[in-house]
Amino acid sequence: MDEDKPARVAVTVTVNGRRLSAELEPRTTLADFLRVDLGLTGTHLGCEHGVCGACTVLLDGRAVRSCIMLAVQAAGHEVTTIEALANEGELHPLQQAFVDKHGLQCGFCTPGFIMAAAELLERDPDPTEQALLETLGGQVCRCTGYEAIIESVRDAAEKLRQQGVGPLELLAAALEKNAAPGGGE
């Protein structure tokens, strides 16, 4: 019987600043690992074939689609999800901008948009229209018609520039604190 069961493999991965080990079936997607095994349900699944971008998370700071990536591929890497962004109840500037500019309605695609935008603004704090469209063009929203999302990302970019900090830089301190022994998750 045992040989019929898919073999499990050990995976060590850093998620939101915390190092974790798990034994997984190799076929487990990164999204299912985050959502089911770790309970990080803020990463949403919209299409499970890599088109809609709802499941976007960051892998070593780069946006990836966790629905078409296997958890084992994340071994040895750092994964950042939407849960890492707010700090002690205070919204991240990107999250606040989506609230302020009505950049969401049902909110299902929003974590993916925010993670994709976080990667863009870390790399390019003052993106051109073209750069913005290229990033947001990889994400699908069915509610907003996009205009308000574009405004949200612009607004966040401006606030972050004023603070002189990148969207991921801002996470570093909070993540370090979480990763410390006794830190909250």
Next chain:
Amino acid sequence: MSGSIPNSLEELPVSEIRWIGKGVERLEDPSLVTGRTEFIDNVVLPGMLHCAILRSPYAHARIVSIDSSAAEEMEGVYAVITGSDAARLTNPATTAPEGWGGYCLAHEKTRFVGEPVVAVAATNRYLAEDALELIIVEYEELPVVANAQAALAADAALLFEEHGSNVMLQRKFTWGEVDEAFDQADLVVSDDYRWNRLGANPMETFGCVVDWNPADDMLTCRGSFQSQSHMGLARSLVLGLPSNQVRMISHPHGGSFGGKGGFRGVDICALLSKAASGRPVKWMEDRLEYLLAGAGQSWDREYRLQLALKKDGTVTGLRVKLLDDMGGTAEAFGAVSAAKPLAAFTGCYAIQAAEYDLTLVATNKIPQSPYRGMGPPPHNWVLEQTMDKAARELGLDPAEIRRRNYIPADAFPYTIASGNEYDSGNYEAALDELLNMADYERLCAERDSAQAEGRLLGLGLANTIEPGVFDWNAYAIVGLESTGVPEGITVAIDVMGRITARLGFSLEGQGQYTLVAQVLADYFAVTPADVSIVYQDSLSAPPHFGPGGSRLGVAITGAALGAARLLERKLARVAAVLLQCGPDDVELMDGFLRVRAMPEARMHFAEVAGAMLARSDLLPEDSDPQPQATYVWTAPGRTPADEQGRAKSYLTAANACHLVKVEVDRDTGTVDILGYWLVDDCGTRLNPVTVEGQTMGGIAQGVGAALLEEYVYDESAQPLTSSFMDYLLPSVYEVPRVEKKALTTPSPFTPLGAKGCGEGAMHTTPAAIMCAINDALSPLGLSAREVPASPRRLWKLLHENAD
């Protein structure tokens, strides 16, 4: 009970309105942007199993045999069920029209590709899908009915043999002297049109977690239910349970747009749970299942539209002939989309003679479901495009022919030919505002010079009605004949003076909880953040329906105001005892119950509520000590449909006027939207930011409808659009930036004068874009009469028909 609702902001018991009508920040948002909202796929229950569904690979086939023994023996599999279990334990689906439904799992034969045939419950989804691989189903293929025309053929195979035909419904409705109008017309304009299947595609697919407790026979269904009570009643009929043993718990959903179905999924999970001794069973539809056979396909239509006109452009008669391909069954209530155009059949125009010749047929495609707009968007398109054709033949500008046919501003309330009553409007004002805003004259000059250079540049003008606040009577012609759709809210004050509103619908994106908080905050002079909104399940909440038919904003405003007014009266009675005066001498103002003649003698509502909760012994004996009240709002004055389908159905009629500038690329057939302007009027805007959000979302879906989205089937009814690489959703690249203005003509019939506006631009955008494309093509003598106007279609039109 409508007399108890304040009808205007002036009647609210505050000296200053601080929240209603403002772009108040949404209470829903912090939870959503942090990923904390509990969508159904987040739900995990102890002992929960996961369902996977084996689906028919054939559009029409007899099921010869099913061998699921290997799956049943697989470790981790707890239950396997088939159509014979469904036929033994359940009733066929409730449908409209009646009698066109099957069981949740195909019994004896399958009627469309993707129809569920066998379902498995296992300890996780991976294993459940593994188990499907072990199931062997033998099919015998049957002749396929691939489209609506084929369904009508004399020798067509039958979807439901017992009906002897594939025609689900065929009726002709005549309103006014239609033949006379056409006999006496100076000009008759006619065209044929084709609107292809498209659908909702919310970013979250449908999901549910169902448990059927064998101990007390209680069925608990958690899921992304758009209308939990409606869904629960249908489950009780299908599963043969008393209605009070079906408890529906609706989770916030990631979009809906009418297409949040899942009837079969819930019934399948119920049967699996029963088979697995009551363990909860989760089914999360994946996107491939959604695209293949989910509740996401709507409006598969062939139209012929005729207008009778006088020389001056006055339209005197309208004939609409519709053939709609409903797919394999009527289980998903897609037929309501063919009925709803009655609510605004003649659009913005005063056309008193009209005819609707309607044929709904069954084919071997996926059953149709509702989608945002529920049917009028294609109807509006064919009407508006034919108006343009008439304008061209008469040498009139599109704006002018519309202006000559508008229902005049002083004619409201106005009863249209198909029976519905429009509450209010000023269509000419909207048109003028739009033409000014866009500088229409300059645009026309630009278009003319571009066309003179051979560029395919065009302008499209379209104006439409959005029927708001639906009533069942609007769908009487397809078999849903009741009248009245309730929405209830309970408002309670706790011992700390905080306000909680309890209601029976979950969030799907329109910001309804925020709206309830806005209304109550202004009533009791607190802030929206001081108000908690608590969702209640179908057996706990006051009578409710939830979102649908552009109703909820109006309905919950009425319910919240009504409950607040009743609560105010209760508080006043108690305050009168405490302040030692008569109950009629007390009024609420700025959060205080005060003695009218002596306003300094007052108590804050929190004190009064506290006294009620703590010292009911001090209250008069017959008084209710609970500082809470429930009000159930229902649209007033709705009438049952007559034999021609005429009824006062939708309560409000919002209007919008859109103008689009497009350019068609001759070499590729692609359409670029170069400019977009609109003016709309949905009465009082209770939260202008969320109203605008609805408008923009409707534009995006309208762009998708006009240019991109289509479910394609081959000649054997095999679906060819099975992923988002084939079914194209609009992205940030396709949706234009829009210049917008709002007019405000309040509804005389609704609390605070608001009109339904959730479908918004979806009613208008497809028509406006198609009118613009046709304006661009008109110098070539070509017309695009099929939606979506995809590059392939336009290229073929340009290169196979032009010189």
